Each structure stands twice: as C-alpha cells, then as structure tokens.
Amino acid sequence: MTATLPLRLVPPPSARTITLTIDGQPVTVAEHASIMDACATLGITTPTLCYLETLTPINACRVCVVEVQGSRVLVPACARKVEPDMVVFTDSERVRHSRRLVLELLASSVDLSRAGTEVQGYLNEYDVDATRFGPPVAAEANRRDEAQTGHHHDTPLG
DSSP states (O other): OOOOOOGGGSOOTTOOEEEEEETTEEEEEETTOBHHHHHHHTTOOOOOSSOOTTSOOOOOSOTTEEEETTOSSOEETTTOBOOTTOEEESSOHHHHHHHHHHHHHHHHHSOOTTSOHHHHHHHHHTTOOTTTTSSOOOGGGGHHHHHSTTOOOSSOOO
16 A cells, blocks of 8 residues: 655655655655655654644754764754755664763653653653653643643742
8 A cells, every 4th residue: 555645755756856865774855845744755654742744943842853974963843854875774773872862851841641642652652761860740830831821920820
C-alpha cells in the first residue's frame, strides 16, 4: 500500500529536489523541505511536542532532534532544512539519550499524567524516569497554570 503524502511534501513538477540519506535509506524531497518532512516521506515518525504542520517551527521542545553526520550538535528535525547528500540518523544512541533527557526534565517540572497517548508513548519508548530529577510535580501544584495557561503571575491566583 502506498502512503499518501501531504501536499506540502509533494514537490511541484518544476521544483528542484534534494537527495539525502536517512537511517541508510535514500530519499528525494523538495529543496525547501525540513528533515522532518523528509522523514515523513520515508514513513519515519519523529516525536515532537511543539510541531504542527500549520505552524512555523519554533524549536521549543527539542524532542525532534536528530543526528546529522558531521554536525557537532543534534539538530531539530522540524526546523532544519535538508541539504544535498546530508546523512541523518533518527534513532542513534545520542538521539535517544537526548530525547530521554528532554522528556525527563519536562516530567520533573510538569504533570504529564494528563498528557495524551502520544506523549505517554514517548515516555515508554524512551524509558523515561519521571523521578530522575526529583519527585513528579503534583497535579495541584499547577493550578495557577490551569487558570491562565501560559500566563504566569507573581502571586498565586485565588
């Protein structure tokens, strides 16, 4: 069965394309595509907490990082554009370690018990120890955030 790609991943007939290698598989995508787009073309799911197809990537969660051969640092797959002959590793030991660390730090500061099944799947896949950086945050501790999500105040809300 052939997967149908979102229209933004299908290069127009006149578009220039770039060929790169992801996890040993060659892939050709439009030159403006991100690494995440190229992964999707191959059916490789890249975990993310902050990326949506309708939003500009902001590199906030760092869960989508991948290893690019020759790069000193891991790069966010949601925002990094593909380059000719780029070699990408999506499941190396470095990538898995980084994703686990990011998820453990998140779990130490927010209550993930209410997170959706996708996030719960990431926690299991990367063997996250939610207590590594201290006890998990109690659900009651985030009441202020429930009142005004994303807006913080100097004094607790009544």
